[in-house]
Amino acid sequence: MRRVDWDFVPEAVVVGNGEFPVSALPLRMLDTASFTVCCDGAADRYLASGRVPDRIVGDGDSLSVENQKRYASIIRYNPDQETNDQTKAVNYLMEKGFRRIAIVGATGRREDHTLGNISLLMEYMRMGAEVRMYTDYGFFVPMKGDCRFFCRKGVQVSIFAFGTQGLRGEGLAYPLRDFTNWWQGTLNEATGEEFVIRGEGEYLVFINMPSVS
Amino acid sequence: MRRVDWDFVPEAVVVGNGEFPVSALPLRMLDTASFTVCCDGAADRYLASGRVPDRIVGDGDSLSVENQKRYASIIRYNPDQETNDQTKAVNYLMEKGFRRIAIVGATGRREDHTLGNISLLMEYMRMGAEVRMYTDYGFFVPMKGDCRFFCRKGVQVSIFAFGTQGLRGEGLAYPLRDFTNWWQGTLNEATGEEFVIRGEGEYLVFINMPSVS
Numbered sequence: 001m002r003r004v005d006w007d008f009v010p011e012a013v014v015v016g017n018g019e020f021p022v023s024a025l026p027l028r029m030l031d032t033a034s035f036t037v038c039c040d041g042a043a044d045r046y047l048a049s050g051r052v053p054d055r056i057v058g059d060g061d062s063l064s065v066e067n068q069k070r071y072a073s074i075i076r077y078n079p080d081q082e083t084n085d086q087t088k089a090v091n092y093l094m095e096k097g098f099r100r101i102a103i104v105g106a107t108g109r110r111e112d113h114t115l116g117n118i119s120l121l122m123e124y125m126r127m128g129a130e131v132r133m134y135t136d137y138g139f140f141v142p143m144k145g146d147c148r149f150f151c152r153k154g155v156q157v158s159i160f161a162f163g164t165q166g167l168r169g170e171g172l173a174y175p176l177r178d179f180t181n182w183w184q185g186t187l188n189e190a191t192g193e194e195f196v197i198r199g200e201g202e203y204l205v206f207i208n209m210p211s212v213s
Numbered sequence: 214m215r216r217v218d219w220d221f222v223p224e225a226v227v228v229g230n231g232e233f234p235v236s237a238l239p240l241r242m243l244d245t246a247s248f249t250v251c252c253d254g255a256a257d258r259y260l261a262s263g264r265v266p267d268r269i270v271g272d273g274d275s276l277s278v279e280n281q282k283r284y285a286s287i288i289r290y291n292p293d294q295e296t297n298d299q300t301k302a303v304n305y306l307m308e309k310g311f312r313r314i315a316i317v318g319a320t321g322r323r324e325d326h327t328l329g330n331i332s333l334l335m336e337y338m339r340m341g342a343e344v345r346m347y348t349d350y351g352f353f354v355p356m357k358g359d360c361r362f363f364c365r366k367g368v369q370v371s372i373f374a375f376g377t378q379g380l381r382g383e384g385l386a387y388p389l390r391d392f393t394n395w396w397q398g399t400l401n402e403a404t405g406e407e408f409v410i411r412g413e414g415e416y417l418v419f420i421n422m423p424s425v426s
Contacts, residue, residue: 182328
C-alpha cells in the first residue's frame with residue numbers, strides 16, 4: 001500500500017503565480033529548497049522577498065523588464081500556449097531529473113487559476129512526479145488506489161474524488177463514498193495518527209495544518 | 214434556452230467566511246443590497262468595515278462576544294453540524310422567500326473551504342435559488358442544460374463539469390468536451406458579446422472580470 005508521510009523533503013520547489021505564501025511551512029520549503037523554480041509571474045515577488053531562484057520558467061510576459069535583464073542567465077523561456085506556467089515549471093524540473101516536487105504560492109488569486117493549479121496535481125502524478133502543493137493552510141497531495149496517511153490526530157482532511165470508484169476510509173471521522181461534488185468530501189477528520197483511503201482510480205487529498213508556526 | 218445576463222441584481226447578499234472583498238463589484242453588491250446576511254465568522258469583519266448586516270446566521274462560535282451582545286437581535290443561531298455557515302445563510306434566505314442571491318467573501322482563505330463553498334452553488338441551484346458567487350476576480354454561476362450567456366467580448370470563461378454529458382460551446386475560443394479534470398475547462402474566452410453552452414446535466418461557469426473598478 002502506498003504511504004503518505006507528514007514530512008516531505010522535496011528535491012525542488014516551484015513558486016506559482018498565486019499569492020506569495022506567508023505561513024511558516026511554505027516559507028520554510030522555500031528557504032531550505034536545494035533547487036527553486038519560479039513561474040515568471042511569481043519571480044518579481046520572489047526576488048522582492050530577498051530570495052533568488054535557480055531558474056525562472058514561463059512565457060516571459062509577466063516578469064519586469066529590469067529582472068528580465070538582470071536574471072537573463074537563469075530564465076528559460078517557454079512560449080507554449082497550451083500549458084500554464086506551473087506546468088512549464090514542473091516539466092522543466094522533470095526533464096532535469098527532479099521527481100519529488102513541492103509547489104507553493106499557487107492559490108489565492110484568481111479562483112479559476114487556483115482550481116486549475118490544484119487539479120493539475122493529478123496530471124503531475126500521472127507524469128511520475130511525487131508532488132505536493134503547500135498553501136498557507138495545509139497541503140494537497142494527489143493519490144490513486146489504496147493509501148495510508150501518517151498525520152496528527154484530529155487534523156482536518158478533505159478528499160476530492162476524480163471519478164474514483166469504491167472510495168472508503170479507515171481512521172476518519174466520517175465515511176467516504178463516491179463523491180459527485182467537491183463539498184461532499186470536505187472537513188473530515190483523522191481520528192488517530194494515521195488513516196487509510198481505499199478506492200479505484202485517482203483522488204486528491206487536502207490536509208489542513210492549523211498549528212504550523 | 215436559459216440565459217445568464219452580465220448584470221445581476223440580487224434580492225439578498227450573503228457575506229461568507231473567506232477573505233473580505235476588496236474589488237469594486239462585490240463591494241457594490243454589499244452597499245446596494247436590500248438585505249444582507251453575514252455568516253457569523255464574517256460578521257466581525259463586516260461590522261469592522263462600517264456596515265451593519267440585516268441578519269447574522271451560523272453556529273455562533275466565531276463571532277466576538279462583544280458583537281454577540283450588541284447585535285443579539287439580528288443573530289439567528291443554527292447549530293446544525295451537517296451544513297456549513299454559507300448554506301445556513303442561504304437556507305435562511307430561501308425560507309424567508311428570497312430566491313435571487315449573491316454570495317461574496319466566500320473564497321481566499323482555507324482552500325478546502327473555498328472548494329466546498331464554490332461547489333455548494335450546485336446545491337443551491339437544485340434548491341431553486343438563482344445564485345451567483347462574486348469574488349474579487351469575477352463570478353461563479355451554476356447552470357444546467359443549454360444556456361446563453363451575455364457578456365463582454367474577450368472575457369475569460371472557465372467551465373467546470375459536474376458529470377455533465379455532451380458538453381459543447383458556441384462563441385467560445387476553445388471547444389468544450391466532457392471534462393474529467395477541473396483545469397481542462399479553464400481559461401476559455403468569449404469571442405463575441407454572447408456565448409452558448411450546451412450539455413446534459415449541471416456545470417459551473419466562472420466569468421473573469423478584470424476591468425471592474
